[in-house]
Amino acid sequence: MFHFQSFDDDCTLEEEGLVGEEDEIDQFNDDTFGAGAIDDDWQEEHARLAELDERVRDGLHGTGDASSVDLPHPGGNAHSSALPQPSSSSQLYPDIDGRGGGDLAESLTRLILGSDPAIAGVGTTSSDRSRLPPMLSGQPPQPSALAGQSSLLLSYQQQQRLLHRGPAPLSQINSHSIWENSMGFSPVSSGLVTQKEDKTLMSIIKEVGLPNRPPTLSREEGRDLSERVPPPRSSSPVIGSPPVRAVPIGTPPKQPMSLIHNQHQQNNHPSTVHVRASVPLRYPPPFPERLSPNNLLSIANSPLSHPPFPAGVGPVLSQIQRAQLLNSQVGQFQRGPAPPLLQGGVGGFRPFFGPSGPRVGPHGPPLGHAPIRHNTTHLHPQHRRMLNQRMQNRGLGDHVGGRGVGDRKNRDPYSNLMTQREKEWVARIQMMQLQSTDPYLDDYYYQNYYEKMEKRQERDRDNRKEHTTKLITPQVAKLEHTYRPVQFAGSLGKLTVSSVNNPRKMIDAVVTTRSDDEEKREKQVWNKRRQILYTVEKMYSLLLEVQDFEKKFLQTPEHQRDALLEQHKTHTLQLYNSLREKEWDDRVSDEQCLMIMSVRKGKRLISRLLPFLPQPQAAAVLMGIARNLPALAKKDKQDQVLCWLVEPVTAVIQSMSSTSLTDLLQELQGSEGQLPLVLQNKFGVTLLYLILSEGERMQSSDPNCQLMDDNRWTELVFSVTRELLKVPSSALSSPLFTPPNLVSLFSRYVDRQRLELLQEKLQITALSR
Amino acid sequence: MNYMPGTASLIEDIDKKHLVLLRDGRTLIGILRSIDQFANLVLHQTVERIHVGKKFGDIPRGIFVVRGENVVLLGEVDLDKECDQILQRVSIEEILEEQRTEQQAKQESERLKLQAVKERGLSIPKADTLDDF
Numbered sequence: 001m002f003h004f005q006s007f008d009d010d011c012t013l014e015e016e017g018l019v020g021e022e023d024e025i026d027q028f029n030d031d032t033f034g035a036g037a038i039d040d041d042w043q044e045e046h047a048r049l050a051e052l053d054e055r056v057r058d059g060l061h062g063t064g065d066a067s068s069v070d071l072p073h074p075g076g077n078a079h080s081s082a083l084p085q086p087s088s089s090s091q092l093y094p095d096i097d098g099r100g101g102g103d104l105a106e107s108l109t110r111l112i113l114g115s116d117p118a119i120a121g122v123g124t125t126s127s128d129r130s131r132l133p134p135m136l137s138g139q140p141p142q143p144s145a146l147a148g149q150s151s152l153l154l155s156y157q158q159q160q161r162l163l164h165r166g167p168a169p170l171s172q173i174n175s176h177s178i179w180e181n182s183m184g185f186s187p188v189s190s191g192l193v194t195q196k197e198d199k200t201l202m203s204i205i206k207e208v209g210l211p212n213r214p215p216t217l218s219r220e221e222g223r224d225l226s227e228r229v230p231p232p233r234s235s236s237p238v239i240g241s242p243p244v245r246a247v248p249i250g251t252p253p254k255q256p257m258s259l260i261h262n263q264h265q266q267n268n269h270p271s272t273v274h275v276r277a278s279v280p281l282r283y284p285p286p287f288p289e290r291l292s293p294n295n296l297l298s299i300a301n302s303p304l305s306h307p308p309f310p311a312g313v314g315p316v317l318s319q320i321q322r323a324q325l326l327n328s329q330v331g332q333f334q335r336g337p338a339p340p341l342l343q344g345g346v347g348g349f350r351p352f353f354g355p356s357g358p359r360v361g362p363h364g365p366p367l368g369h370a371p372i373r374h375n376t377t378h379l380h381p382q383h384r385r386m387l388n389q390r391m392q393n394r395g396l397g398d399h400v401g402g403r404g405v406g407d408r409k410n411r412d413p414y415s416n417l418m419t420q421r422e423k424e425w426v427a428r429i430q431m432m433q434l435q436s437t438d439p440y441l442d443d444y445y446y447q448n449y450y451e452k453m454e455k456r457q458e459r460d461r462d463n464r465k466e467h468t469t470k471l472i473t474p475q476v477a478k479l480e481h482t483y484r485p486v487q488f489a490g491s492l493g494k495l496t497v498s499s500v501n502n503p504r505k506m507i508d509a510v511v512t513t514r515s516d517d518e519e520k521r522e523k524q525v526w527n528k529r530r531q532i533l534y535t536v537e538k539m540y541s542l543l544l545e546v547q548d549f550e551k552k553f554l555q556t557p558e559h560q561r562d563a564l565l566e567q568h569k570t571h572t573l574q575l576y577n578s579l580r581e582k583e584w585d586d587r588v589s590d591e592q593c594l595m596i597m598s599v600r601k602g603k604r605l606i607s608r609l610l611p612f613l614p615q616p617q618a619a620a621v622l623m624g625i626a627r628n629l630p631a632l633a634k635k636d637k638q639d640q641v642l643c644w645l646v647e648p649v650t651a652v653i654q655s656m657s658s659t660s661l662t663d664l665l666q667e668l669q670g671s672e673g674q675l676p677l678v679l680q681n682k683f684g685v686t687l688l689y690l691i692l693s694e695g696e697r698m699q700s701s702d703p704n705c706q707l708m709d710d711n712r713w714t715e716l717v718f719s720v721t722r723e724l725l726k727v728p729s730s731a732l733s734s735p736l737f738t739p740p741n742l743v744s745l746f747s748r749y750v751d752r753q754r755l756e757l758l759q760e761k762l763q764i765t766a767l768s769r
Numbered sequence: 770m771n772y773m774p775g776t777a778s779l780i781e782d783i784d785k786k787h788l789v790l791l792r793d794g795r796t797l798i799g800i801l802r803s804i805d806q807f808a809n810l811v812l813h814q815t816v817e818r819i820h821v822g823k824k825f826g827d828i829p830r831g832i833f834v835v836r837g838e839n840v841v842l843l844g845e846v847d848l849d850k851e852c853d854q855i856l857q858r859v860s861i862e863e864i865l866e867e868q869r870t871e872q873q874a875k876q877e878s879e880r881l882k883l884q885a886v887k888e889r890g891l892s893i894p895k896a897d898t899l900d901d902f
Contacts, residue, residue, distance in 0.1 A: 414813055415784045418803040423780050430778060440833040 005298070006742050193480045380450040382457075532595050536602045539578055543605060546571045546612050575609060576617050593624040598635045603644060610648035618652045625649075626667040626687065630674055633681035642683035646736055649687065653694050658713075665691050665716045680734050686735040688720065693739030699743065717749050725757055732761065774895045779804045782845055787812070789843040790837065797833060798846065808837035812880025821871050824857050867898065 436442035549568045553561060578592070596602035606625075610618050625632065625645070636642045656664065668688060669675050678684035695713060724732075748756050782801050787790075789797045789810065796819070799812030802892050812833040886893055 317793070410786065416801065417811075417813075419781055422803070424784070427778065427780055427804055430776065433774070656797060 051336075054434075085333060282332050337626060380447065382450045382454045450710050506740075528595075529599070532599050533601065534601060534604055535578065536596060539575060539596075539605055539609075542571050542575050542578075543609055543612075546575065547608070572612055573612075576613060592623070594631060597625070597628070601643050603641050607644040607648050610645075610652060615655055619656055619664075622649060622652050622656075623664060623667050626664055626672060629681070629684050629687070630669065630677040633677065633684060636681075636683075642681070643686070643736060645683065646686055647691075650690055651688050656694070658695075658698055660714065661691060661695055662712050664714065665695075665720075669716060675720070676727055679723065680731045681725055682735060685733055686737070689735050689737075689739050689742060692717065692720070692745055693741050696739075696741045696745035699748075700741070714749065717745070721746060721750050721754065721758065724761065729761060732765075740764070779808060781809075786846040786848065786851075787843050788846050790841040791835065792839045797830070798830060799830075799833060801843075805837075808838070808840060810835045810840065810843070819868055820856070820862060821867040823841075823855070824859045824864060826859050826861045826863055833874055888898070 086143065242646060440447055549564070549571075553564055553568075597606060610621060613621065632642065653661070655665070668678060668684075668691065678688060695717070743755075743759065744760070748753055751759065778890050779801070783804065785801060787799065787801045789799070792799065794819065795817055797812060797817055798850065799815030802813045803812060810833070815833040815882035816827045816828050819828070872883045883893065
């Protein structure tokens with residue numbers, strides 16, 4: 001399905017397409033080779049260098065090498081390292097050969113041409129490079145091996161980059177290509193330049209500081225290990241961030257790398273160039289964790305590459321054996337990556353088989369014991385017991401049938417693509433979600449379920465000691481991670497660094513105050529409202545306690561009841577006090593009351609509060625309400641919730657004495673013009689009727705009542721009736737309910753005519769007695 | 770059992786043959802090679818199985834990487850029971866043909882239903898193809 005190109009090449013398919021267009025390439029060429037743009041014919045230069053190289057080669061190696069170098073390339077490419085002309089090469093290098101003091105030159109020659117086995121492979125490598133960016137080469141008809149290589153491989157950017165690179169150690173013997181070694185070219189450039197004033201040569205030699213080709217070694221293993229890690233984040237310095245991980249949190253674990261790679265890894269700085277210049281001897285890990293199936297089979301099956309296995313272990317590892325192997329390998333790696341690696345070569349097989357040897361045999365029980373990690377899982381003990389039981393059962397069962405399964409699985413070459421480490425990593429992430437500071441909060445049903453099961457088991461069986469263990473969950477402290485962006489004093493703004501853990505605010509919202517007077521007033525109003533609400537809230541909490549008193553009372557044992565009662569009393573008193581502002585009066589503070597009642601919540605509060613207040617205080621509250629009814633009515637226009645108060649008010653009124661009732665009626669009538677306003681409001685009307693009805697009830701029921709002792713009541717009723725008759729029907733709102741005894745009340749005080757009028761107006765009939 | 774006792778995890782299912790049902794209705798059968806915390810799956814030697822009536826056909830697909838959110842359910846395939854199947858296996862072309870016919874029949878019936886409903890003056894709102902929520 002997928003066509004895997006040989007990724008040995010650096011070039012891409014697009015670049016391949018450029019091969020055909022000569023003109024374009026020439027242009028690129030001129031651009032890239034700065035000197036080429038300035039200077040004259042590059043073709044000549046190439047030819048000269050080719051000769052030079054060829055000549056030197058001939059001089060040192062004889063014709064054999066030259067021929068290997070001169071392998072004609074497969075078709076379609078102009079990059080054939082054709083025979084350079086010997087004559088021109090001699091022009092360039094004679095002094096190099098002759099000069100004894102030119103150490104650099106010597107090293108250069110040696111490097112270029114010497115015993116470096118990499119050079120011997122140039123023919124082959126350049127055949128690989130046949131499809132490299134042709135724009136660089138500029139189609140020299142006969143590139144020298146030297147210049148040819150340079151031109152073949154270079155991209156302009158790489159050139160620049162590598163010019164800045166320091167000299168690299170020349171110890172890269174291991175690589176297949178010359179390119180890694182060619183880092184040594186760069187210091188040479190300066191030397192040669194001084195000697196040679198040939199600009200073109202200089203330019204070409206500058207080019208010779210060649211790019212590092214990522215080692216092919218890793219490729220052979222099927223994947224480049226560094227590719228597994230996304231590039232390090234470029235903007236996460238230590239300042240202001242939580243401890244920076246070079247590898248972001250979401251990345252899967254890498255293979256246990258060599259020490260060197262670890263060093264690279266721990267850099268917090270992004271590396272822009274994948275130059276492995278400083279990687280010293282690099283052996284393949286002895287038993288790479290991720291073997292491609294081919295590799296695995298070849299390794300496993302080839303008898304010659306390593307000492308023979310202990311007898312009894314088949315060439316192809318069984319599934320379980322391999323798992324064990326990897327397990328042990330992981331373990332070893334964790335202990336110390338260096339020692340196993342440095343044992344070098346494939347001989348590293350041996351240590352891995354050592355510990356796993358004795359385990360190869362019975363593989364039932366050992367697997368069964370691997371199981372529950374006590375440090376990561378916080379299971380309910382009951383749950384754990386069940387799991388243990390289950391596992392034991394399974395272990396016993398498996399032991400018999402284990403071999404059959406094992407045999408079947410031993411031919412899967414693709415198994416364990418997901419390493420142990422990765423599995424653990426996923427498991428760990430999933431376990432993190434199970435951590436909790438409060439298991440009863442986070443996982444209520446789980447806890448309850450297992451508790452019930454425990455109790456059930458205890459009930460069914462006899463009480464055993466082991467079942468009475470209590471669950472002690474480890475408390476994972478919830479750490480507060482508040483991040484404050486770093487700000488330097490006196491600087492403008494904040495640092496622009498951000499990371500996953502401290503995202504930067506995109507918009508710095510600043511509160512701007514509006515300086516209008518009106519705005520100020522508005523704000524004041526709002527503030528006041530907020531204050532009222534705040535007070536109401538506080539009172540509510542008290543109220544709730546008071547309301548819960550009864551429940552609590554029933555629950556507390558006898559001796560504590562007194563204390564509870566006391567508490568209750570204080571609460572109620574507190575509540576009442578909050579309604580009063582000044583201490584000197586028994587009156588409810590108008591201002592406070594008004595404030596509270598102006599808010600819907602406050603009204604509700606009062607309605608709930610009234611039943612709990614003792615009589616005199618409740619009466620006082622009621623007085624306050626009556627007194628301020630017009631204002632309250634006005635404020636209530638939007639909410640229309642005054643009627644909530646009717647019920648508690650009824651209760652209060654019915655418990656009032658006659659004098660207080662009279663007083664209340666008086667309050668209701670209050671100042672001039674209050675009554676009509678009262679009448680306009682539903683609640684007001686209702687209240688009025690309630691009062692009147694109560695008075696009537698008192699009068700009719702108790703002949704000795706004191707209502708008639710002074711004339712106040714009568715007078716008040718008179719005024720009420722007067723008002724009722726005067727007020728137009730439209731201004732009279734209908735009450736919530738009409739007490740039945742109003743008629744009898746009115747019949748006491750008014751004559752028949754007026755009574756009839758009243759009846760009509762108020763729509764009360766004599767029948768509703 | 771090894772890794773996360775008492776929880777549901779895919780770790781023990783690795784390297785076993787699984788049947789995966791995707792949200793778009795496809796059925797994939799492959800060996801589960803790798804997972805991650807989002808239940809993204811890597812399936813190896815995957816085969817897409819199309820079922821029509823009592824017949825089914827397999828299309829070999831190779832390696833699949835499935836994003837976790839698209840999985841409806843998955844389960845391990847019992848290799849023993851897989852052998853004795855009631856369903857009849859047919860070639861790919863045939864099963865695709867059958868599928869096409871089935872689709873057409875369904876569309877036809879839908880159309881008729883819609884027409885009948887329209888004639889009676891009712892209207893059924895058309896359900897979106899993506900019936901996520």
